[in-house]
Amino acid sequence: MSTILVLIDHETGATKKISKQILTAARGLADDVHAAMFGPGAPDAAAALGAFGASTVHVWDDPAVTEYVTEPQVRALEAAMDASGADVVLFPSDPFVTDVAARTAVRRGAGVITDAVDLTRDGDSLVATKAIFGGDMISRCAVADGVPALIGIKANAFTAEETPDAQPAGVNQLDVTLDEAARRAQVVEVVEQSSGDRPEMTEASIIAAGGRGLGDAEGFALIEQLADALGGAVGASRAATDAGWYPHQHQIGQTGKTVAPQLYIGSGISGAIQHRAGMQTSQLIVAINKDGDAPIFSIADFGVVGDLHKVIPPLIEEIAKRKS
Amino acid sequence: MRIICPVKRVPDTAATKHVDPDDHTVDRDRSDPVLNANDEWAIEEALRIAERTPGTEIIALCMGPDAAQTTIRKALSYGLDGAIQITDPALSGSDAAATARVLAAALAGEDFDLIIMGNQSSDARTMLVPAMLAEYLGIPALTYVKDLQVDGRTFTAQRETAGGHVVVRAEGPVVVSVVEAINEPRYPNFKGIMAAKKKPLDQRDLAAAGVDAGEVGFEGSRTRVLDISPRPPKQAGRTVDDDGSGQVGAVALADWLVEQKII
Numbered sequence A: 001m002s003t004i005l006v007l008i009d010h011e012t013g014a015t016k017k018i019s020k021q022i023l024t025a026a027r028g029l030a031d032d033v034h035a036a037m038f039g040p041g042a043p044d045a046a047a048a049l050g051a052f053g054a055s056t057v058h059v060w061d062d063p064a065v066t067e068y069v070t071e072p073q074v075r076a077l078e079a080a081m082d083a084s085g086a087d088v089v090l091f092p093s094d095p096f097v098t099d100v101a102a103r104t105a106v107r108r109g110a111g112v113i114t115d116a117v118d119l120t121r122d123g124d125s126l127v128a129t130k131a132i133f134g135g136d137m138i139s140r141c142a143v144a145d146g147v148p149a150l151i152g153i154k155a156n157a158f159t160a161e162e163t164p165d166a167q168p169a170g171v172n173q174l175d176v177t178l179d180e181a182a183r184r185a186q187v188v189e190v191v192e193q194s195s196g197d198r199p200e201m202t203e204a205s206i207i208a209a210g211g212r213g214l215g216d217a218e219g220f221a222l223i224e225q226l227a228d229a230l231g232g233a234v235g236a237s238r239a240a241t242d243a244g245w246y247p248h249q250h251q252i253g254q255t256g257k258t259v260a261p262q263l264y265i266g267s268g269i270s271g272a273i274q275h276r277a278g279m280q281t282s283q284l285i286v287a288i289n290k291d292g293d294a295p296i297f298s299i300a301d302f303g304v305v306g307d308l309h310k311v312i313p314p315l316i317e318e319i320a321k322r323k324s
Numbered sequence B: 001m002r003i004i005c006p007v008k009r010v011p012d013t014a015a016t017k018h019v020d021p022d023d024h025t026v027d028r029d030r031s032d033p034v035l036n037a038n039d040e041w042a043i044e045e046a047l048r049i050a051e052r053t054p055g056t057e058i059i060a061l062c063m064g065p066d067a068a069q070t071t072i073r074k075a076l077s078y079g080l081d082g083a084i085q086i087t088d089p090a091l092s093g094s095d096a097a098a099t100a101r102v103l104a105a106a107l108a109g110e111d112f113d114l115i116i117m118g119n120q121s122s123d124a125r126t127m128l129v130p131a132m133l134a135e136y137l138g139i140p141a142l143t144y145v146k147d148l149q150v151d152g153r154t155f156t157a158q159r160e161t162a163g164g165h166v167v168v169r170a171e172g173p174v175v176v177s178v179v180e181a182i183n184e185p186r187y188p189n190f191k192g193i194m195a196a197k198k199k200p201l202d203q204r205d206l207a208a209a210g211v212d213a214g215e216v217g218f219e220g221s222r223t224r225v226l227d228i229s230p231r232p233p234k235q236a237g238r239t240v241d242d243d244g245s246g247q248v249g250a251v252a253l254a255d256w257l258v259e260q261k262i263i
Helices: A017-027 A042-052 A071-084 A095-108 A219-230 A238-242 A295-299 A308-323 B037-052 B066-077 B096-106 B129-137 B190-196 B247-259
Strands: A003-007 A032-038 A056-060 A088-092 A111-116 A118-122 A125-132 A137-143 A149-153 A170-173 A186-192 A206-210 A233-236 A263-267 A284-289 A302-305 B002-006 B009-011 B033-035 B057-063 B082-086 B114-118 B141-151 B154-161 B164-171 B174-178 B201-204 B223-230 B238-241
Touching: A003 A017, A003 A071, A003 A095, A017 A032, A017 A042, A017 A088, A017 A149, A032 A042, A032 A071, A042 A056, A042 A170, A056 A071, A071 A095, A088 A095, A095 A111, A095 A149, A095 B096, A095 B129, A095 B141, A111 A125, A111 A137, A111 B096, A111 B223, A125 A149, A137 A149, A186 B154, A206 A219, A219 A233, A219 A263, A219 A308, A233 A238, A284 A295, A284 A308, A284 B247, A295 A302, A302 B247, A308 B247, B002 B037, B009 B066, B033 B037, B033 B066, B037 B057, B037 B114, B037 B141, B037 B174, B057 B066, B057 B096, B066 B082, B066 B190, B082 B096, B096 B129, B114 B129, B129 B141, B129 B174, B141 B164, B154 B174, B238 B247
Parallel strands: A003 A032, A003 A088, A032 A056, A056 A170, A088 A149, A111 A149, A206 A233, A206 A263, A263 A284, A284 A302, A302 B238, B002 B057, B002 B114, B057 B082, B082 B201, B114 B174, B141 B174
Antiparallel strands: A118 A125, A125 A137, A137 B223, A186 B164, B009 B033, B141 B154, B154 B164
16 A cells, blocks of 8 residues: 545645644555645645645645535545545545545545544555444444545544654645536535634534533533633533524534544533434543433543532633643 | 435434344344434425425335335325335445445436435444435535525525535535434324325335446445444443532542543
């Protein structure tokens, strides 16, 4: 396995943490690591990916990347696969990027694996480890021999480390032909609500989550303060998003997002099986709940049986004290 | 308008899963199979479009064994007009791409304006099938949708992002995958449940769907499972009873966070 191509996720040139983690992992699995970076900001940011071990970065910043949905990036990823000669592509297991991988796989006859939390080399092929059935089971899987492999990596599966022998990466401007079919789904408007400096939930190493026990939407101010004290993101149970207390994209569980941060703190969340299916593979689990019989305590590494409204304010103070 | 609702039969999240040690598949009959929850939002959205658009027909599409008929009847009980089922022993072991391939083949001779489905299934959760299905059919896809507007054959959707949404638009036929925030699904009523038993179910095998058996199942899938095992059960850790003031719990938890090198 000579070359691995890493599809980079970024915000106008600011490379996301998960992509640095994937580059780091790729270094240990291939002789040569290439990267693919599309959209505005990519050409200027590309050379810096050498710090994480990319030798060559294939870039394409045509406005079509942001003007149309998914398909321009599919065409560009195909061009990057051709240019790099890589038969393994690693991508962040983010919903929108997964769409790019899904279409590319069909066009290339490739096999796709999503949400890998570990990746090892077995002869010529890569073996991915992933949780299935809401974390009840662990599966080891691989892409069939003789076809390209597209493997999605979950955030925080690997630690990002700069390479000791870093050199600026070579930058290759891709020549991408965009057919009319790639322009069928257009982006009309981008609506973003600012969540301050808080990290994205699916990328965060710490998540403070709130549920029914918060009592109302105002209760989430407390969860936000706790998240901010720890530099983490905010999550919510289905009961809380269904009640309209917090936006749905923060919902953790069977019908929402699956997260596996270094630390998950659930406050006022009983821990129904549907919620656990979205967070039980977290490395450390903390529960704050006034019902000592709540099922979440059975999987918690540390539990506080108490009123979250009483516990969280002094907890924020204690965290600040210990940090200083 | 003609709408297709792909539906999946999945093990209940709370059920114990029994895995075949030889082929690594889950024994779905022994795992309380249910209709995938996210597909219910897709069905609800299809019903709402039909209520606004006279003459709309909604067809469920399911790949699965004979026993999946209970799932199909459940989908029909919401008030859908009929169903297509692709069932064949050779389908066992199909991965996401093989599944999308079969669903696309089943629709080859069908007229439709919209394919609407859940963004993920609760068992595998790969989120791959909607985009793969669109690619096989050569049509656009609007995925992770929390709001859908239909104007003639123009579909305008809000795609959920980490910090808000993106408004996207495409002309039909189009694949739309939905997230939970899109609506509050209704419950099937008695009339719907009774009527579901008499709705037309068009069962086809692989040959009828025009798919070669070598393209699907274990043999045709481009991913393979090497092994599958229960995750080691997590042990409950330390628990501290707060005294009602909040201080006891807060101090103990902060100490523990230091111990764990979080702070």
